[in-house]
Amino acid sequence: MNSSLGWLGKSVSVGVRSRSSHMRSSIQLKSLRELGLMREAGLVVAQALDLVRQAVKPGVTTGELDQLVVNHFASVSAVPLFKGVPSSIKGKPSFPAVVCASVNEQVVHGIPGSRILKEGDVVSIDTGCRLNGWCGDSAFTFAVGNVSLEKQRLLDVTRETLAIAIVAMKSAKTWSVVAREMERYVRQQGMSVIEQFVGHGIGQSMHEEPQVPNYVSDSLRKQDFPLEPGLVLAIEPMVALGTRNVRVLPDGWTVETTDRRAAAHFEHTVAMTSEGPRILTLLESA
């Protein structure tokens, strides 16, 4: 873990690496062969989320969704990335499950278990695996049965924010241009970008440089990075209906909005190539 707040990374304001030259030199660019291997890992993650998608309905527990992913990863000899990640909070247990399941006001890092999903909930499922030494990481927020128009808009806006980022990568030279478009879109919709957590580089490790924020800050301007072939990013906008402020529950993991209004989280592992961005965690190759 490269973060004291959990594996999504943390606010770039911490500034351990403040010089962009240092940041760039620590980014590991991948060869075409390596991108092929990362696609295989990404496909396994996409299949896992598709199994979850088919299973989400009122009456299902978050633990049952976790078990589906446990079984899928085992069936293809993929190693789960989340189970056993140490807590960044002293004295708290390591993460006990293979998926994060975050319901309604929970933003990220919810622990799956006996909670029964009910009509009108939204549940964010985040998971990752390592296959043949390479990692994939993806998340999707699902509606449980019929949800309110407000929650459906939240899902639509968050998913669209991720799509806007990937389209923007076709022409943007640096990440800050993409982050600005994501932030602008969310604000236009009257919602908030969660700033406490950010995306990350990914490769043989789940978390590599650089940090990939969904908003522009002074520290991003200092740590901006070029979108060049071989760069692989886990891009993961988290959007809230109300406040962007979050807190961690006493379990040491679950992050919720302080106003307890709903949040959503969508993530893809995306590779830059000479022909533009390629999503590695889609079920079907684009």
Ligand code: MG
């Ligand atoms: Mg991630």
Ligand code: MG
């Ligand atoms: Mg993830």
